[in-house]
Amino acid sequence: MRPAKLILATAIALAGFAGSAQATGPTLIRVDIAGQSQTFELKSSEPGVSRYEVIAQKWTQDGVTPTREILAYPPHFTVQPGESQAIKVLARVPHAKTEGTYRLFVRAVEGGSLSFSVPVFILSTDKAAAPVITVHRDGGSLVVTNSGDKTELIAATRSAAGDKNAMLYVLPHSTGKLDAAADVTSVVSRDRREYKVQ
Missing domain, CATH: 2.60.40.10 (Immunoglobulins)
Structure with missing residues (x-):
């Protein structure tokens, strides 16, 4: 084995x-x-x-x-x-x-x-499986949706003031929430992929 x-x-x-x-x-x-x-x-x-x-x-x-x-x-x-x-x-x-x-x-x-x-x-049987992330704001939170077949780890929020540490696993076909200041315009994954707030 x-x-x-x-x-x-x-x-x-x-x-x-x-x-x-x-x-x-x-x-x-x-x-x-x-x-x-x-x-x-x-x-x-x-x-x-x-x-x-x-x-x-x-x-x-x-x-x-x-x-x-x-x-x-x-x-x-x-x-x-x-x-x-x-x-x-x-x-x-x-x-x-x-x-x-x-x-x-x-x-x-x-x-x-x-x-x-x-x-x-x-792991997925599809070697090309990837997270598919969308982000939108809901008051003082960001709603992060993953419609893909692979987990994404959000590691930071990004604003004009710079990156701030964050931690949110967004599992496949799931939605999670992340507290974020009003000036946050995007989130960044552990692998440095950036997702804009829509």
Whole structure:
């Protein structure tokens, strides 16, 4: 079985999270064939023994729901101080034209306080799949619609005063909202694609 395709396969720095545990592995997982798997590693620097759980969820613009379309193994495990645990992610969904979107939630249930999530994307069967973004204003918010088959990550808003950091995943065939000042004229994706406010 070939490994899943990854992007951003760098260490996850968890300085912004409570606790002193550390995770190394992908910050985002892309799987290009159903049935493939990918492994990432969680290393704990907690002073004592810590127990963790990993929960897979289907991810839509409205939130997350339980799923069996991807699995994480082991779903429960114990990590000794200074030791690591490998976590395998397995996709169990057939090919589809629209990218599949999921999240893995990792949290300590005993002896630690680590909590984070990792987006998981099952790639479209269409290699040319792309986000198709439109943006319009609704009061103090920008409404961002993605009618394409691939997720887009909005990373900044742009105005005459310059770019300001933003963070909004707009999943395929979904709409999200982003707070923005009145002078914002466009948004910019993680890959520096610019979308004008209509």
